[in-house]
């Protein structure tokens with residue numbers, strides 16, 4: 138099988154062989170020309186650059202050439218030659234052209250360049266054919282691959298945690314119910330409550346908001362694990378940084394304290410950004426030139442700087458002294474808003490910041506309690522343009538302390554009996570964090586809306602495609 142992709146021809150024409158016959162297939166981005174010669178810009182998704190196909194009008198039926206419009210799909214055989222024109226080094230001199238599928242210019246929505254991101258969201262089924270989304274989707278693939286490579290190279294095991302759970306991982310967010318009940322006829326107990334015993338799993342279940350709790354079970358057996366899968370949050374927050382369905386990477390490590398955890402998080406993100414710079418420069422250059430002139434600079438600088446490490450209490454002091462007026466007022470105890478996080482990163486330090494030791498009230502029950510009785514060993518990694526990209530912590534490994542915290546919060550041990558078992562049997566110091574995959578992609582692509590870094594975004598009122 139010899140399936141050439143356009144990338145092979147454009148990047149390594151000498152390997153394909155100038156003067157050789159080639160066969161290419163792809164979607165037409167544009168056709169222009171005159172009575173004698175037609176130039177077709179062809180793209181097959183393997184690379185952002187188009188391949189120029191040159192067709193002598195004398196060789197082809199006028200009716201056939203007419204079908205070669207923007208969006209149509211064609212199959213060309215011809216000779217690979219050095220290009221006469223500028224803008225490309227090689228082109229294909231067409232000998233045969235077959236139209237696989239035409240695209241009526243009256244109807245095909247991607248006729249011209251420069252559509253708004255908002256418009257493209259309405260045609261999410263076609264937007265992968267634009268240059269922007271081609272770049273984003275190739276980068277998305279590269280980052281997913283690099284994540285697996287990073288962990289595999291370091292002896293971490295990929296653990297599949299369930300998507301359907303009976304636990305709310307941290308009160309982390311509103312959850313989607315999973316049920317097979319007929320919603321018009323929900324079984325009730327005698328006192329009028331919903332009778333989940335009759336539901337598919339015999340109990341109330343949800344889509345997971347995080348794989349962490351199960352991840353911890355894995356770490357207490359395999360040492361170092363990571364999860365990488367979809368998570369679901371029914372939070373009705375219509376922001377450029379929140380999706381209802383997003384992907385999360387959650388490493389969990391036995392014998393790591395919070396310092397080890399921060400070191401891993403920093404090394405991990407730097408590795409991923411460097412991987413994109415090393416392997417996806419064509420896509421980054423396109424996004425940099427067309428969309429965000431600071432993108433490549435920003436990526437390079439993140440790989441070089443040491444992230445700031447700072448306590449929450451010190452961060453609050455800095456924010457209190459800031460001249461900037463914040464929409465949400467600052468005082469010790471608040472959950473930091475994106476505007477606060479971005480002030481620290483973009484205005485004050487001008488580099489990524491890892492914030493630690495948050496008030497326990499604003500963090501999850503499982504985080505390791507500090508001796509001050511007020512703060513926990515949480516760590517959030519804050520990034521320019523995004524705010525929080527990672528949330529993590531050292532976990533509370535002490536059975537009694539964990540139990541007290543759970544009771545303080547009005548929860549019961551029974552709800553999490555299997556989680557408590559890890560603290561009963563061979564408990565160990567351990568840590569972990571969650572990286573939002575789409576937040577990473579916002580940073581790596583320079584896109585400003587999270588809806589534009591996932592093929593089919595799920596947000597309130599939107600699940601069309």
Ligand code: ATP
Nearest residue numbers: 309370378379380383525526527528571572573576
């Ligand atoms: P935020 O405060 O930004 O809403 P969070 O504190 O609720 O985030 P965590 O529960 O710590 O988030 O989740 C870990 C990571 O998952 C976050 O650092 C972020 O990168 C990502 N994340 C969280 N919620 C969403 C969402 N709704 N859409 C996309 N990514 C998200």
Ligand code: MN
Nearest residue numbers: 517525527528
């Ligand atoms: Mn968080």
